[in-house]
Amino acid sequence: MKKTYLFTPGPTMVPPEVSLSEAQPMIHHRTPQFSQIFYELSEDLKYLFQTKTGEVYTLMSSGTGAMEACVANVLSKGDKALVIATGKFGERWAELCKCFGIEAVVVSVEYGKAAEPSKVEEALKKNSGIKVVFATQSETSTGAVHDIKAISAVVKKYGALLVVDAITGIGVHQFLMDEWNIDVAITGSQKGCMLPPGLAFVCVNSGAWGAIEKGDLPRYYWDFRKMRKNLKNKTTPFTPAVSLIMAMKTAIDMIKKEGIEKVWARHARLAHATREGVKAIGLELFAGADSSNVLTAIKAPEGVDVDKIIKKLRDETGITFTGGQDSLKGKMIRIGHMGYVNDFDIILAISALEKGLYEAGYPVQPGKGLSRVQSLLVAGK
Numbered sequence: 237m238k239k240t241y242l243f244t245p246g247p248t249m250v251p252p253e254v255s256l257s258e259a260q261p262m263i264h265h266r267t268p269q270f271s272q273i274f275y276e277l278s279e280d281l282k283y284l285f286q287t288k289t290g291e292v293y294t295l296m297s298s299g300t301g302a303m304e305a306c307v308a309n310v311l312s313k314g315d316k317a318l319v320i321a322t323g324k325f326g327e328r329w330a331e332l333c334k335c336f337g338i339e340a341v342v343v344s345v346e347y348g349k350a351a352e353p354s355k356v357e358e359a360l361k362k363n364s365g366i367k368v369v370f371a372t373q374s375e376t377s378t379g380a381v382h383d384i385k386a387i388s389a390v391v392k393k394y395g396a397l398l399v400v401d402a403i404t405g406i407g408v409h410q411f412l413m414d415e416w417n418i419d420v421a422i423t424g425s426q427k428g429c430m431l432p433p434g435l436a437f438v439c440v441n442s443g444a445w446g447a448i449e450k451g452d453l454p455r456y457y458w459d460f461r462k463m464r465k466n467l468k469n470k471t472t473p474f475t476p477a478v479s480l481i482m483a484m485k486t487a488i489d490m491i492k493k494e495g496i497e498k499v500w501a502r503h504a505r506l507a508h509a510t511r512e513g514v515k516a517i518g519l520e521l522f523a524g525a526d527s528s529n530v531l532t533a534i535k536a537p538e539g540v541d542v543d544k545i546i547k548k549l550r551d552e553t554g555i556t557f558t559g560g561q562d563s564l565k566g567k568m569i570r571i572g573h574m575g576y577v578n579d580f581d582i583i584l585a586i587s588a589l590e591k592g593l594y595e596a597g598y599p600v601q602p603g604k605g606l607s608r609v610q611s612l613l614v615a616g617k
C-alpha cells in the first residue's frame with residue numbers, strides 16, 4: 237500500500253483541518269460573512285510577515301504571479317534594477333524585469349552559495365541609480381538561504397527599495413519585515429503556509445508606496461492600488477478564491493497557536509537533524525554552510541542515478557522527494573521539510589532515503605542515517 241508524503245519544496249503537505257476548511261459550503265464574496273474572514277486573515281498575515289506598518293494583499297495565483305505583480309507595481313519605464321540571482325528563482329526576477337523592459341544588473345554567485353552582502357554592495361557602488369533591488373531569501377532550487385537583514389542594511393545605504401521573494405522563507409526562517417526595513421515581500425500558499433497551491437501574499441510596507449503610486453508599467457489585475465482600496469472595505473477587487481482563503485485562515489490559526497518563533501525553531505531543528513542524517517549516510521550537502529531550513533539539497537553521489545531513485549520511491553511507496561531543476565537535473569536530491577512536518581516525518585524521510593540508496597546498490601548500511609536522526613530528535617544529541 238502506498239501512502240503519500242510530500243517531502244517536496246512546494247507543494248507541501250496540507251493538514252487535515254486545513255483541507256476540511258477548504259471543503260466548507262461556498263459563500264458569496266460580497267457578504268459580511270466573507271468580509272469578516274478576509275479582514276481577519278489580512279490582519280493575521282501581518283503577523284506572518286512580522287509587520288505593523290505594512291499591509292498584506294492576497295493574490296489569486298502561485299508565487300510567480302506575486303513576483304510579476306511586484307515588478308509591475310514598483311518600477312517605472314527607464315528605471316534600473318539590481319537582481320541577486322543565485323539560482324532558478326533569483327533568475328526569474330531578471331526574466332521578469334526583461335519582460336517589462338527594465339534594465340537589470342545581475343549579481344550572481346556559484347549555485348549552492350548565498351550572495352554575500354559585500355558583493356551586493358560592490359554592485360550598488362559600481363552601478364549608480366539603482367531604484368529597486370530584488371532578492372530571494374531562500375533559493376529553493378539550490379537550498380541556500382540569504383542573510384536578508386544584512387542585505388537590507390546595504391540596500392538602504394544606497395537609498396534603493398528592497399523587494400524580497402520570501403516564498404519559501406516565510407513560515408520557515410525568521411523574517412522581520414519592519415525591523416529589517418523591507419519594502420515589499422512575498423510568499424505563496426503551497427510552501428510554508430501549509431496550503432494547496434493557488435494563493436500568494438504580498439506585504440507592502442509604507443516606504444514602497446511612492447514608487448507604486450507613480451508607477452507607469454502596465455498593470456490591471458495585479459494593481460496594488462486597487463488591492464489597497466478594496467482592503468479598506470475588507471474585500472478584494474475581483475472574485476477571490478473563497479475556499480482557499482477559508483483554508484488559509486485555518487492554517488494561520490495553527491501557526492498563531494504554535495507561535496511564529498516556535499515555528500522557525502521547529503524548522504531549524506528538523507533541518508539540522510536531516511542534514512546530520514544525510515552526512516551520517518556519507519552524502520554531501522549541495523549548499524554546505526549556506527544550507528536553508530526549507531529543504532536539504534543533497535549532492536548526487538558519483539555514478540548514482542538519483543532521479544531513478546526518486547521515481548522508484550515515489551511510485552512504490554508514495555514518499556516523494558524531488559531532484560534538481562533545469563541545469564541541476566540529475567545532480568541532486570532535495571528533501572523538503574517545510575510546513576506541516578514533525579520529528580517522525582523526518583525519521584520516515586531519512587529511512588526512505590536509505591531504502592532508495594540501498595536498493596540502487598549504493599553502499600549504505602540501512603539505519604546509519606536513521607540512528608543519527610533519532611539520537612538528535614529523540615535524545616537531543
Ligand SMILES: *Cc1c(COP(=O)(O)O)cnc(C)c1O
Binds near residue numbers: 299300372374404
Ligand atoms: C516556489 C517558489 C516560487 C514560485 O513558484 P510558483 O510555482 O509560481 O509558486 C518563487 N520563488 C521561490 C524561492 C520558490 O520556492
